[in-house]
Amino acid sequence: MPSSSHWFRKLPPTAFATLAIVNIHPALADPWPVKPVTLVVPFPAGGGTDLVVRSLQPQLQRELGQPVVIDNRSGAGGTIGSTFVARAAADGYTVGVVTTSTHAVSVSVYPRLPYNPAKDFAYAGFIGTSPYVLAVNRDLASRDTRALIARLKAGAGKSQYSFGSVGVGTVSHLIGEQFQKLASVPLTHVPYRGAAPAYTDLIGGQVQLMFDNPVGLAPYIKAQKVVAIATTAPTPLLADVPTFASQGIDHFDQQLWYGVAFPKGTPAAIVDKFNAALNKVLSDKAVAADLAGKGVTAQPGTPAALQSAVQKDIPYWGTIAKSVGATLE
Structure with missing residues (x-):
């Protein structure tokens, strides 16, 4: 019988390549998530954004198979919590709620905004929309x-x-x-x-x-x-x-969107898995009804759709901020 070393030497080159990938990048095979996921809400507990997120939390953590821990980090119009997310490790265990305010309006109102909504996040999808x-x-x-x-x-x-x-x-x-x-x-x-x-x-x-x-x-x-x-x-x-x-009053038809985003650099596989779980939760009739009871229309969608909304709304709200003089010095 051939020795194990003889068998090893007879392996084709492609087998060595496969073994090398597994050996060098064992993390690629690791499941996600394997521990609780922190969901940062950049507004206080009890407010509208917080209430919307808590409607999703039970089923979202059921879909992910791990606890989803809500972390309210409020202040500065939601930019404190958003900054925290932008600077977090891109390992899939910190995800933030994003809104029209934090990721479209903020760019024009805060000249020294600590994050760039267009570049510092990996968007994972919409939650829904709400009027004012x-x-x-x-x-x-x-x-x-x-x-x-x-x-x-x-x-x-x-x-x-x-x-x-x-x-x-x-x-x-x-x-x-x-x-x-x-x-x-x-x-x-x-x-x-x-x-x-x-x-x-x-x-x-x-x-x-x-x-x-x-x-x-x-x-x-x-x-x-x-x-x-x-x-x-x-x-x-x-x-x-x-x-x-x-x-008979025009120009007052704005709606707020809610979404979720990971720090830039989070693996696409994680973002896609979270998006799939989120969309499944939003498509549930009971969850959609619960959101509707809070004035929010559930909006399952793709990460790309949310990314596009951010890029589109930044100049829109910039025009309004300039017209009313809302930019901070």
């Missing part, structure tokens, strides 16, 4: 947008009005600035670290109005703690609230 709603303190309750503007104008000089946002450089901020320009009434912008503290002050009257997505505001609207005046697009969650367009 204009909500006001009960003392400013009006029948429609034009009546609200008339009331603001009538009170100008007698009262100091302000609008809250979920942070400087967010869509919430820029639409508020757009509204100020439309109303031709001076409004003081009051940024918050997230939605939850802004809601508290809106209810208490420390700020008089704000734009945000329905998921967080709807419970307060339905409890009549704040009043909804208009939405940027129809939503079943607030079916009785008219859109700006139906009130």
